[in-house]
Amino acid sequence: MNFSFTDDQVLLRNSVRSALDEHCKPAHVRAMMDDAKGYGEALWAEMAKLGWLGLPFPEEQGGAGLGLVELAIVLEELGRAAYPGPYVSSVVLGGLGLMLAGSSAQKEKWLSAIAAGQARASAALLEDSLDWSPASTAATATRSGDGWALTGVKRFVPWAHVADVILVPARSPEGLSLFLVDPRAPGVALKAMVGIDLANRWSEMRLDGARVAADAVLGQPGGAGPTLDALLRRAAVCASAEMLGAARRCLDMSVDYVKVREQFGQPIGSFQAIRHRCAEMLMEAENAHAAVYYAAWALTAGAEDAPVATSICKSYVSDAARKVCGDSIQVHGGIGFTWEYDLHLYMKRAKALEPLYGDAEFHRELIVRHVAA
Amino acid sequence: MDLNNTPEDIAYRKQVRTWLEQNLPRDEIRTLDDRRRWHRKLHEAGFLGMGWPKEYGGAGARPMEQAIVADEMARVNAPAPTNGLGLGIVGPTIVVHGTEQQKKRYLPKILSAEELWCQLYSEPNAGSDLASLKTSAVEAGDHFVVNGQKIWTSSGAVADWGLLLARTDTKVAKHKGISCFLMRMRQPGVDVRPLKQITGSSEFCEVFMTNARVEQADLIGRLGEGWAIAQTTLGYERGGRALARITSYASQYHRLIAAARRLKRHGRALIDDPVVRQKLGRIWADLEVERYQALRTLTQLERGEHPGASGSLTKLSYSEFEKRFNELALEILGPYGQLTDGAPDEFKLEIDTAVGDRGTWAYSYLWSRAGTIYAGSSEIQKNVIGERILGLPKETRADRAGASR
Numbered sequence: 001m002n003f004s005f006t007d008d009q010v011l012l013r014n015s016v017r018s019a020l021d022e023h024c025k026p027a028h029v030r031a032m033m034d035d036a037k038g039y040g041e042a043l044w045a046e047m048a049k050l051g052w053l054g055l056p057f058p059e060e061q062g063g064a065g066l067g068l069v070e071l072a073i074v075l076e077e078l079g080r081a082a083y084p085g086p087y088v089s090s091v092v093l094g095g096l097g098l099m100l101a102g103s104s105a106q107k108e109k110w111l112s113a114i115a116a117g118q119a120r121a122s123a124a125l126l127e128d129s130l131d132w133s134p135a136s137t138a139a140t141a142t143r144s145g146d147g148w149a150l151t152g153v154k155r156f157v158p159w160a161h162v163a164d165v166i167l168v169p170a171r172s173p174e175g176l177s178l179f180l181v182d183p184r185a186p187g188v189a190l191k192a193m194v195g196i197d198l199a200n201r202w203s204e205m206r207l208d209g210a211r212v213a214a215d216a217v218l219g220q221p222g223g224a225g226p227t228l229d230a231l232l233r234r235a236a237v238c239a240s241a242e243m244l245g246a247a248r249r250c251l252d253m254s255v256d257y258v259k260v261r262e263q264f265g266q267p268i269g270s271f272q273a274i275r276h277r278c279a280e281m282l283m284e285a286e287n288a289h290a291a292v293y294y295a296a297w298a299l300t301a302g303a304e305d306a307p308v309a310t311s312i313c314k315s316y317v318s319d320a321a322r323k324v325c326g327d328s329i330q331v332h333g334g335i336g337f338t339w340e341y342d343l344h345l346y347m348k349r350a351k352a353l354e355p356l357y358g359d360a361e362f363h364r365e366l367i368v369r370h371v372a373a
Numbered sequence: 374m375d376l377n378n379t380p381e382d383i384a385y386r387k388q389v390r391t392w393l394e395q396n397l398p399r400d401e402i403r404t405l406d407d408r409r410r411w412h413r414k415l416h417e418a419g420f421l422g423m424g425w426p427k428e429y430g431g432a433g434a435r436p437m438e439q440a441i442v443a444d445e446m447a448r449v450n451a452p453a454p455t456n457g458l459g460l461g462i463v464g465p466t467i468v469v470h471g472t473e474q475q476k477k478r479y480l481p482k483i484l485s486a487e488e489l490w491c492q493l494y495s496e497p498n499a500g501s502d503l504a505s506l507k508t509s510a511v512e513a514g515d516h517f518v519v520n521g522q523k524i525w526t527s528s529g530a531v532a533d534w535g536l537l538l539a540r541t542d543t544k545v546a547k548h549k550g551i552s553c554f555l556m557r558m559r560q561p562g563v564d565v566r567p568l569k570q571i572t573g574s575s576e577f578c579e580v581f582m583t584n585a586r587v588e589q590a591d592l593i594g595r596l597g598e599g600w601a602i603a604q605t606t607l608g609y610e611r612g613g614r615a616l617a618r619i620t621s622y623a624s625q626y627h628r629l630i631a632a633a634r635r636l637k638r639h640g641r642a643l644i645d646d647p648v649v650r651q652k653l654g655r656i657w658a659d660l661e662v663e664r665y666q667a668l669r670t671l672t673q674l675e676r677g678e679h680p681g682a683s684g685s686l687t688k689l690s691y692s693e694f695e696k697r698f699n700e701l702a703l704e705i706l707g708p709y710g711q712l713t714d715g716a717p718d719e720f721k722l723e724i725d726t727a728v729g730d731r732g733t734w735a736y737s738y739l740w741s742r743a744g745t746i747y748a749g750s751s752e753i754q755k756n757v758i759g760e761r762i763l764g765l766p767k768e769t770r771a772d773r774a775g776a777s778r
Contacts, residue, residue: 001378001382002376003671069374255763259764269765270769272752272756275755275756278759279759283758290665290669294668309661312661315658364654371630371657372644
């Protein structure tokens with residue numbers, strides 16, 4: 001039993017951090033907030049070169065064949081930098097989705113392209129009801145010629161406007177099915193949904209009899225339920241890792257600030273009211289770390305408690321990140337409330353991820369179903 | 374990072390489990406003598422003082438092996454050994470800071486429970502500010518003369534010996550004038566009075582010392598090193614039982630779920646009430662996070678690293694969790710949770726308490742208030758975290774400079 005990073009994992013974290021410190025400074029994040037596409041091609045190409053875009057993919061598809069612990073390490077750093085771009089949508093939602101259920105032809109086509117930085121992917125997991133249970137999917141797929149026609153409305157599809165392929169769940173006569181959809185195809189309409197985290201992008205995706213070919217089904221028609229459950233778990237842990245990184249950044253900025261900010265003739269960090277709050281923030285961040293990496297390990301290792309560990313992770317970290325980021329604004333006082341100061345970049349990243357892939361209440365219900373079964 | 378247990382650890386766990394199946398006392402432990410007998414059985418099996426060097430009766434075991442024994446004991450709700458402070462605090466202090474003679478003299482008798490120990494740290498006016506303690510030890514040839522009052526002395530009523538912090542120099546800064554001693558409790562100058570707590574029981578005592586005697590040979594470390602030694606002993610209170618206590622709470626949790634199936638509100642079982650389910654889901658997440666953290670601590674200990682100030686994070690998080698857990702338990706159980714007697718079986722909590730009584734939910738609830746006060750209150754832990762981990766500036770304090778009185 002060893003709950004600490006290996007030398008390679010520490011090396012990975014350090015190299016990701018130093019690359020982001022150089023290429024993803026707050027100025028870059030702010031520039032992308034105003035950018036039409038919302039992410040920088042140069043950094044994307046750098047990420048491909050560094051092997052981050054294929055990190056969990058098999059080596060034969062240009063990947064590094066690493067597990068979720070390594071992926072979580074990268075995502076924690078991306079959260080720490082409030083990275084603006086389609087990393088999670090491409091590598092986690094699209095990439096892991098393809099890995100879970102794709103045919104060898106589908107994997108061959110897409111994983112290599114994603115890993116090389118030539119294609120971007122996403123998944124359309126939410127509809128109007130905001131129910132993350134795949135069973136709630138209302139979009140439909142009907143046979144049309146050799147292929148299928150998809151109809152329905154998807155919400156909060158991340159980075160759909162730059163995606164080359166989107167995984168879309170829909171009900172076919174066989175049951176819940178998963179399709180690969182080209183967002184630029186006829187019958188597909190995207191409309192931006194602008195949230196508080198401007199370094200993140202969402203779209204509404206309307207499918208109006210959108211045609212896809214027979215080979216666009218991911219896995220068997222009617223067999224998407226388990227794939228979506230598995231994908232949701234991975235996405236929940238990855239989002240938690242990103243929230244953890246954002247919270248760590250807020251904590252670091254707070255600690256630096258309260259050491260130098262003086263009121264009443266002393267650094268405010270010497271006051272117990274401030275110090276105790278910072279200590280609680282660290283405790284929450286450390287607990288969140290344990291929850292993220294335990295779940296990441298459990299999913300990779302196929303541990304028996306992986307599903308419940310996932311729900312523990314997402315529910316705990318959603319609450320912890322909100323508290324840490326919120327408290328960081330409180331200890332900063334007025335400056336933390338200004339647009340100019342960078343704190344809100346990280347606070348908003350954590351907030352945007354909080355409801356995704358099941359909020360804390362969604363996952364607490366799953367915990368009880370597991371434990372009290 | 375690999376959280377799988379090694380084949381050796383799995384085999385060891387199996388061995389401990391088998392031993393417990395064969396040796397667990399069939400009858401309830403009622404008297405101190407019953408507990409001593411059980412204690413000796415555990416000692417003979419090599420399950421006590423496991424991390425201590427073999428030459429003094431320990432087993433030289435790895436932290437993981439210690440954790441496995443404690444965890445397996447918790448799994449079957451095995452009674453605790455006696456002499457908890459001797460095993461948990463005094464022994465490790467002597468192992469680290471004691472002379473060869475002290476180790477040979479005291480350690481074997483701690484392990485055999487021939488001599489029971491208590492800890493004489495807190496005073497009525499020295500709680501969180503422990504370094505302001507006033508009990509004095511004045512050198513008089515081959516011994517010291519001790520005068521003063523201690524409070525919150527656990528096991529004081531049964532202890533043969535006490536680990537004492539006393540002031541030996543009033544002219545230096547308060548942290549520097551304290552020394553650490555081993556004091557015989559059964560002597561004319563030592564008066565022990567039980568202290569009744571909000572639980573109604575008396576795990577703690579007050580100890581009055583009037584010209585009590587401590588031998589020169591029973592000074593631990595050098596004169597004036599007592600504060601530094603105490604800092605390390607507070608650390609020993611955290612560690613080996615980290616996994617076991619989670620296992621205990623997990624079994625309590627399942628009893629709580631069983632109760633929530635029977636209890637109703639508006640005609641509906643509590644287990645089907647979404648509000649109750651949310652709370653049960655949250656506390657299980659909190660409990661598991663404490664378990665993950667215990668695994669992190671064990672990883673550190675296995676590598677021979679002392680957790681240091683990060684032990685304050687563990688203590689803060691865990692003791693606050695215990696309060697939340699017990700609050701939820703009593704919320705779900707309603708007045709059943711407050712019963713100290715007469716509860717139907719399905720609403721009883723059957724755990725072994727620190728003093729060897731069969732515990733109740735009510736007792737557990739009340740006792741959970743102690744955890745965020747003893748061994749450094751939550752507020753003190755936050756100070757330690759702020760200063761030593763985050764490097765925040767120290768607050769301006771009136772007592773930093775100058776002599777202690």
